[in-house]
Amino acid sequence: MMDKQQTKNTVSKTSNPSEGFVFIVTYGRSGSTVMQSVLQAMDGYFIRGENNNALASIFDLYETLREAQTKNTKPNPPPHGPWYGIDEVDTEAVIQKAVDLFIHEILRVPEGTRRAGFKEIRFHEVGVERFPRFLNFIKQFFPNTKFVFNKRDADGVSKSGWWRNVDYYDVLDMVETCDQLYDAYVAANPEICFVTKYEDFKGNPDAFRGLCEFMNEPFDLAKIQAIVDHKLRH
Numbered sequence: 001m002m003d004k005q006q007t008k009n010t011v012s013k014t015s016n017p018s019e020g021f022v023f024i025v026t027y028g029r030s031g032s033t034v035m036q037s038v039l040q041a042m043d044g045y046f047i048r049g050e051n052n053n054a055l056a057s058i059f060d061l062y063e064t065l066r067e068a069q070t071k072n073t074k075p076n077p078p079p080h081g082p083w084y085g086i087d088e089v090d091t092e093a094v095i096q097k098a099v100d101l102f103i104h105e106i107l108r109v110p111e112g113t114r115r116a117g118f119k120e121i122r123f124h125e126v127g128v129e130r131f132p133r134f135l136n137f138i139k140q141f142f143p144n145t146k147f148v149f150n151k152r153d154a155d156g157v158s159k160s161g162w163w164r165n166v167d168y169y170d171v172l173d174m175v176e177t178c179d180q181l182y183d184a185y186v187a188a189n190p191e192i193c194f195v196t197k198y199e200d201f202k203g204n205p206d207a208f209r210g211l212c213e214f215m216n217e218p219f220d221l222a223k224i225q226a227i228v229d230h231k232l233r234h
Helices: 004-011 032-040 055-071 091-107 131-141 154-158 161-165 168-188 205-214 221-229
Strands: 020-025 045-048 115-120 145-151 193-197
Touching (some): 032 145, 055 091, 055 131, 091 131, 145 168, 145 205, 154 168, 205 221
Parallel strands (some): 020 115
16 A cells, blocks of 8 residues: 555656546536546546636736737837836746646646546636636647536526525526526537536436547446446535
8 A cells, every 4th residue: 555655756747638638617516526527437537626716817817918918019118118028928838837837736637647627616707708718718728628518407506505505596697697608618619518417417327428429438337327326425
């Protein structure tokens, strides 16, 4: 058995996945942990849980730098100019380094991983207008990205977990807004997007056949059955 130090050293050997990334885009209490587990069970996949939308901070940096360079309309601003030096910033290179740091130090993708990613219930918190730009940003800086959008009926969401303590119409509005954002992005990017719904796969492992086909992975009924049957306690 490895001790903690050996385990830490093993995990620290990180690399980029060889075949790309997959992100589960959803809201809370939608069955996304089951979706995470199904993807995690695919050979060579490494799928993390939520990180409180930490990636949005890098997206903010990206848009901030681009806006700063857009405001600087004069080339080669002098040392006494208000935007001195901003034209020398290679925004794409800065963001790629930040993304690489995210992959290696937050996702901590192990060597030999074919496809990596994570699930997040807060992608939509960047705002309605910025949401498609956020996903396009992810698509740009994470090679061979695929998105899995996970939905659930608003009434079911409102009766699950912490949502029971939130005003029903606020939950309804959140779910409807997210679903509309998801549908619009899928319509614009059908080749890299897949939509699932909790009501379809609850207790039904066969419902994951489409997901496996989308990911170009074999469908293992017994393995997925075990995941679906496992009772989560969070």
